[in-house]
Amino acid sequence: MTTTTEPTTGNRKITIFDTTLRDGEQSPGASITPEQKIVLARQLAKLGVDAIEPGFPISSPGDFAAVQQISRELQGVEIVGFARALKPDIDAAIRATQDAGLRRLHLFISSSQILLEHQLRKSQDQVVRMAREMVAYAKQFVDRIEFSPMDASRTGEAFLFELVEAVIEEGATTINIPDTMGYALPDEYGRMFRRVREHVRGSDRAVYSAHCHNDLGMAVANSIAAIQAGVSQVEVTINGIGERAGNCSLEELVMAIETRQEALGVETGIVLPELYETSRLVSRMMHFPIAYNKPIVGRNAFQHESGIHQDGLLKNRNTFEIMDPEALGIPRNMIILGKHSGRHAVMHRVSEFGIELQNEQLEELFARFKTKADVQKIVTDDELLRLVGSTINRTLERFKLADVQVVTSSRKHRVASVSIVDAVAGEERTNSATAEGSVEALIRCIKASMPFELEFIDLELQSMAHGEHAQAEAAVEIAVDGRPYRGSAMDQDVVLAVARACLSACNQAARALVAAEA
Template sequence: MTTHSTTSTASTGKRKITIFDTTLRDGEQSPGASLHSSEKIVLARQLARLGIDAIEPGFPISSPGDFAAVQQISRELQGVEIVGFARALRPDIDAAIRATEDAGFRRLHLFISSSQILLEHQLRKSQQQVVQMAREMVAYAKQHVERIEFSPMDASRTGEEFLFELVEAVIAEGATIINIPDTMGYALPDEYGRMFRRVRENVRGGDTVAYSAHCHNDLGMAVANSIAAIQAGVSQVEVTINGVGERAGNCSLEELVMAIETRKEALGVETGIVLPELYETSRMVSRAMHFPIAYNKPIVGRNAFQHESGIHQDGLLKNRNTFEIMDPEALGIPRNMIILGKHSGRHALQHRVAEFGVALQDGQLEELFTRFKAIADEKKHVTDDELLRIVGSTINQTLERFVLQDVQVVTSSLKNRVASVTIADQITGAVQSHSATGDGAIEALIQCIKSAMPFDMEFIDLELQSMAHGERAKAEAAVEIAVDGRPYRGSAIDQDVVMAVAHASISACNQAARSVQADVEAQSGAGAVS
């Protein structure tokens, strides 16, 4: 279990930063991000696999469901510190104590407003009343739980003298961790780092407690402010997966962790996060909260490790370090760095075609490049299924095993949707039609495609994006499937959303078929050699 993390890690000599995850509490407070108790439990298990040091699973007083989730997570995750969140009110504290009483390791996290604007317009208390409430409630909580974290809410807009007075009071009553939150995302990095130094220097007992940073992202500086706090000696940072949270969100776990990992020599700190679990954790939270991840989101966004520029692609193919400072595969992100678009060059095109197992003869690359550029100028990027078609026509050969010949979908507001597809298998020569029903058109369509495949296919994920505005807008569909536990991703663009999903699904199935065939050929080759 992680405690104050003020000492260096023996093996590296670097200071260990405790990662406190509040995705299931502060993150869930983001409008539209509400989670069922069962979803919280699944995500908490994943946070434990990720190597989180302390999990704040909810706000026990807020609802019976939240209380039950915190209670079950406390009972199940015995190796992780569980944090009970509470206002500086006795009923809140009692609920947090009861919800976390079965935890292997626990702390209570108490907060109260501290800025003058919140005292006047939200809490409607005087400064002295707030100090007295904080004193009494920390003392009360201390009777039940040893580790007490205290947060003066909106600390970055709180007058310095009152902040000192409030923090000094709760330290005197037994608070062991002082969190100085930038609740409104207002602080600048140098200001935020200075707050911690000033508190430590001017508060009696300020050097006897641990310090925590909790930053919101209203001005886009949550990660920068958190790093400034680390440089000021903070030993814990409070984060959320994908940066979810109130308004513009919180400090993003994956961004902070990778900033530390990538620049740990300069920062002199490290975390215990299991990096290969980062990507899957991000996707799980995105799905559970129904919050899409921005394409340009650092670390986990779709474009974070993808390149369309010919100059960048050429450099990457020669040496990955030319245009990447992190290894996506080390974070659990499937490598797919080359995106073919109008800025791509011959080197990238030839590389992508070679990944399909196709060797172009003299003159074929130039012919293919000309056809490719014509399509790329018209569309944002060239998807795999489009590329395979133009490669096939260039070398006069069919490269896709499965060809979608027809799709029909019947929708109704009164009954299930009905879909039928006709798919040709270029290896066996068979042309088969399959029908299925579903609550939605896409569900019915996917059931048809599943039944047409000669292998068991699991439908994992679907992303849809409008490519323009107006009724003639095209849709891009990105579909991920799994076959024998291995992921395959296909994308397609069409004015009809259902057709875009159909073509993207078939593209993914064709990738799976090529992989299966390659495995068979490799095994037969190994058998022949032996």
């Protein structure tokens, strides 16, 4: 298991509290099984988070069991039991986390006037009394207690001071001041922490934590403002998932700290090469696609189509990138070929295939490329190789799709038949398969046609237009000998798009295997 490390640079350490499995799972449609929670918790520990909030123990038997299992297994990371300021909640959280090597109880209660009137239906005096009693009750069982006044950023200052002071007196060790509705502006949120620390008696006895939602798109900015105000813990989720517009994104916050470390004077213990895999694992398990333009982990985050950008990157990566994707576990693929790409980018990509073209051949290829790029948004590697092959009158791909047939039925298994030409073997292979779904049957046929073992890892489907003539873009990831390969293709037929994308990845694998043998 990977554990976090102490700062070695003299910078202040920021505790990363991950609530992907609790607040993140509360996203509509993001629910996962207890078994999946355990898998994700292991990856979060590998990523190096300091604390994991694995769920809401009283909410369901499955959540209780998952929190219990994670507490028993992950002894090197702090496990946080989440509970309302109610005895049954506290009892469930205490029981679920009792086997943790290091544990904390996280209590919350509503604090804004609008929530007190319309949700909790209690007076301020009643809330303070409940908070006092429940913190004191929980203190009998666990030393480390975090308290959150829910909707703190819309809570009157005087009442917020009174509530925080009361729970510190009863033994709360961490005060989390959440921007529950994503309402605060960065300067307001930072000022709130400074005001609490200045005006609450005993404030120096507590650790302060930020928990920001992203309703106005400021969760990361607000979290950084809190850090600049002296906060030492930030609560985050992978990919920024969470209720409504989500939470502060772990990868965005961590990389802001990493990239601007000199300006911020803080650091984390996150294992950067694990960021990308953790993001993809959460996306796959929760069936939440990652936006193409999502910072850090989005498909376009480190990809460039503009000719000016591509030319600069080929000369020096730092011209148009402030982070190294490979340091984050992201495969290097910075140049995307499209209608905005210039000759330098096309020539560079062709040279990576070990192909040398004469000037007139390059001009002919570039003209073909521009025609293709005007028709579709992106020209994939396999499509580029076909264009090069047409230019020099030679086949450069090992595998070519000869025919695909898929029969679907609402009552029976789907049946697929695929014919693939292997240029190296000089033969055409045809395989058939049945499966529950058309794509599954198709992939089985392609696997059977390959001269090497491949593992089908991931599939992304996207509609590239509206209406009945829309094209589907498929992105397929496979693994051969443990190494990942990703192919993409577009077609008006979804099944054909998947087939071509898969074959593109297979051709990449074949090229890599030949290069390794050489």
